[in-house]
Amino acid sequence: MNSDSRKTLISRLRRGPAVRQRLVDSHLAKGLAYQIRAMRERLGWTQSVLAEKLDTNQNAVYRLESPDYGKATLTTLKKVAAAMDVALVVRFVPFSELVDWVSGTPHLSNGLDYSALNVQPFDDEETDGIFDRSQVNIRQAVQPPPTLLDFPNPSNTRLQTQLNLAFNSATITEISTRPRLGTQRYQRREPAMIAPSGNGGELAQLTSLASGGR
């Protein structure tokens, strides 16, 4: 993006806690306003129609869609989500994730992993040097060890290349080995045994073919 490079955002964060909270406020207010407006227009609703569904008035919807407002309550947002039949995610994240989101940098989510619940404050991220790493290094740091792409059959390199193009290795591992909540993550498994059904099924078949049909 041309307006807010990662470097500029990180430099903003380093100006202090007040500036960091300002960034949070600004993107909360603007992000919500633009989302509500875009979703409403996608549905072909006027502000009055949405107001009726929220049991409020058109002026309240106008305020919700104003990037300067920023005072929507969680209750109101839940009502909006229900009216528009979309999900609503409210969660705390480390500033590095906000930087990735605002700058459009791909971010690998750790789901409900404990590290995602026990969010690192800014100073801890700074101490860990998170903001000094390149984007590639950040992704490598959160990437599980590759297992599924170690295809033993060299004749399958074309398929392996296609798979590599379609997904990065972390995504494949994430999808194929996603266990139930609370079980061990990223454990090494044989490709043919992985994900017999659900979202990972087709991928498991592909990886099985690639490894020589084991």
Add this chain to the structure above:
Amino acid sequence: MADAPLWIFRGYCTPAGNWDVQDWFDGLPWESKDEIRDTIAYLEHLPGAQWRGPEFKGLGEGLSEIRCKVTELGQVLRIYGTHGPYKSTYTLLLGTAAKKVRNDAKATNEARKRLARVNAKTVGTHEFRFSENTN
């Protein structure tokens, strides 16, 4: 990667070759620059038809303005501009800061003159830099 922005922002070059709006932006307090960056970050990904008030207003004959409210400073920043002259570009013509949102006839007239020069290609434009020079 995220989708590329739909809009590239350019800045007005004076007949003497000065980057007037860029210099104005670079000289703003950081609160104002941050507010503009945050607004542009959304606008650059929105189709032109979805640029609306209160942060955007069409002023007729191709001229429009982007408004940013800087609460801490009690200021409203207005950047006059136009969609064009190239495809997928928005050219920033003139920036002003005021305490209130009200019709600024002098600034609007100056922006119209600049728009006419840009359309007549008697002046140039440059790629606008919102990022801080962190090197």
